[in-house]
Amino acid sequence: MLSSLAVVSLVLSGVSAAGGPQHPPDVLRYGRPESVGLSSEPLHELVSNLSAYTHPDDYGDYTDGIHPIEPGSANLIAHNSVIVSHFAVGDAVLYTDVNGTLLPPWKRRKARRDSIYDMASLTKMYTTMATLQQIDAGLLELDAPVISYIPEFAANGKQDITIKMLMTHISGFAPEPRPPLYASNYTTIEQRVQAIITQKIANKPGTTYQYSDLNYMTLMLVLEKITGKKLDQLIHIFTSSLGMRDTFFNRGNIEGPLFRPHTYHRVVAQEFQIDVQGPQVPRRPQPVRGTVHDENAWALDGVSGHAGLFSTVADTAKMCQMLLNNGTYGGRRILRPESVDLIFTNFLSDIDPENPRGVGFQLNHTATAGPMASMLTASHTGFTGTSMVIDRASGTFFLHFANRVHPSREWSDNGLTRQALGYWVARALGREVEFPALE
Ligand SMILES: *[C@@H]1O[C@H](CO)[C@@H](O)[C@H](O)[C@H]1NC(C)=O
Ligand SMILES: *[C@@H]1O[C@H](CO)[C@@H](O)[C@H](O)[C@H]1NC(C)=O
């Protein structure tokens, strides 16, 4: 069977890396699971279990029976401010074509603990932080209509859409802009921004839950209007104050090592997108690697409120811990506690009881959090294979960043590995839970 030696040495080295008595109590540090009351054994089993899913097998409806769930992943688990597990399995760069022909061994790259992943829709969580910061600053109101910041947004019946409706996906927008922003209908960014503002809606505002990228594209435009800063700048302000050095947008869609030359080797490969989607999608080197996978974010020059961010599990961990700390990290206040509470408040109990959501995040979402799901568990996924789960009740969070779309989005749904992480975390917490069933 697969060995879990990697995590053992890592947990031990974590002890020596832990801070001394001067270590601020609200900052993450490495430590043994037992030091915070967790069991090590399930966390060791987790490593070989996730590694197993990088091999082809029959995983029920999660794949077509012949492909792996994902080529590899970076993972991080923390409890009571202690990182109890941080490891990578499988590969970051593995295939030479859409059919899964393997690269020669010397061209492959293993996934690393500090691999840089395209966060896809986890970008929305960062946009959520930037939005809550403007609410805290008094520049934005959750219940105000979008038209009080962008009057032209009233076009096509959108005058009653509020900031809160955008953040909880009840604005009435269809899932994606039509035609797509990367379609030949548009030639400039300005035209695409105009298309977002004048977009039609599919439902009456405030009546229907429908997850939509347009909600977070619109939030970007609102934030940029009220602050006079670009979204990537706004997000950089708080990520840099949290000490996140590997969290960035690729504004300009700069290809290859020309963009951030010192980190490109850590960026994972994504999809052979043109082969999968057809010639209408962005024309760029394949597989997509280092420019945003999401075609609409690409059409917005690489920066959008719904997708575009790149990060590592260690960087994103700081944001998760800040939320568990109710808004502070390293003694700095990023959000007011009342704003953090909005993430853990279900705003959809009347509209859609099956889909509880706070601002930005889903609540009680078993498909992402597995057996850790509860109304105090906020979670989200990204299309490329990323997921983030923050459990307020137990003071725990766990991150699974995978490039499941390498080489093709059609190979798998990695909900299984996302839930598996939740299973092993629950076991480490001493809970008797069932492993997620194959469908
Ligand atoms: C992962 O662990 C669970 C629980 O022990 C087991 O049922 C499942 O078969 C394992 N998955 C793989 C791919 O080995
Ligand atoms: C992938 O396989 C399909 C079906 O066999 C074939 O038509 C296509 O040319 C292959 N693509 C590449 C890039 O090898």
Ligand SMILES: *[C@@H]1O[C@H](CO)[C@@H](O)[C@H](O)[C@H]1NC(C)=O
């Ligand atoms: C977008 O372009 C397509 C293809 O040229 C065309 O069929 C469609 O009508 C256009 N849509 C809009 C809204 O202009």
Ligand SMILES: *[C@@H]1O[C@H](CO)[C@@H](O)[C@H](O)[C@H]1NC(C)=O
């Ligand atoms: C954060 O706020 C929640 C809700 O008020 C509270 O239950 C929890 O104890 C707080 N956590 C910390 C670390 O202050």
Ligand SMILES: *[C@@H]1O[C@H](CO)[C@@H](O)[C@H](O)[C@H]1NC(C)=O
């Ligand atoms: C949470 O989700 C589970 C499983 O979907 C469901 O049985 C339970 O009723 C939900 N809890 C609440 C408070 O809605």
